[in-house]
Amino acid sequence: MKNDATGEMLAFTTEVCRKYEQVKTIAEGAEASWKQNLEMAATAKYPGEKEMYDQQAADDLARYTAAKEWLKLVDGAVAKVREKKARLVLKQNCLADATMKSILIDKKAGIYMSRSTATRYKKRGLTELAVHLASVQDGLEKAEKKIHENEP
Numbered sequence: 001m002k003n004d005a006t007g008e009m010l011a012f013t014t015e016v017c018r019k020y021e022q023v024k025t026i027a028e029g030a031e032a033s034w035k036q037n038l039e040m041a042a043t044a045k046y047p048g049e050k051e052m053y054d055q056q057a058a059d060d061l062a063r064y065t066a067a068k069e070w071l072k073l074v075d076g077a078v079a080k081v082r083e084k085k086a087r088l089v090l091k092q093n094c095l096a097d098a099t100m101k102s103i104l105i106d107k108k109a110g111i112y113m114s115r116s117t118a119t120r121y122k123k124r125g126l127t128e129l130a131v132h133l134a135s136v137q138d139g140l141e142k143a144e145k146k147i148h149e150n151e152p
Contacts, residue, residue, distance in 0.1 A: 012137065024067075034061045070140055081125050083121065100119060
């Protein structure tokens, strides 16, 4: 595996980080809609109505499954980052959208990472994450197409 991340790889990585919260929201919404449509199908009086709710539930399930697969691929790539503090910064800043001043190191003691230290670990983490995401880029793109193909 190549350890040097190109500018294109880093751009893709920042794009993935930017989309992470959006995909997570889509997954949550699709799951709720899927369950609601299953309930509506169970209480439907007419066969056409039941069929409509079943179809909507199937579309929502496909979108939910694709979104969960996308999230799983990104989480797996983040888990492969070797440095623990770099993983911590990636999870909190890039994926959970926390500010650089609020990177929590120890929850019980309430210890936060300084902004400069967090920035240093973020650069290291993004470089390594770019290499890991390159290996799953096709899977991410396929999952993203499935997510958007089943949107209402």
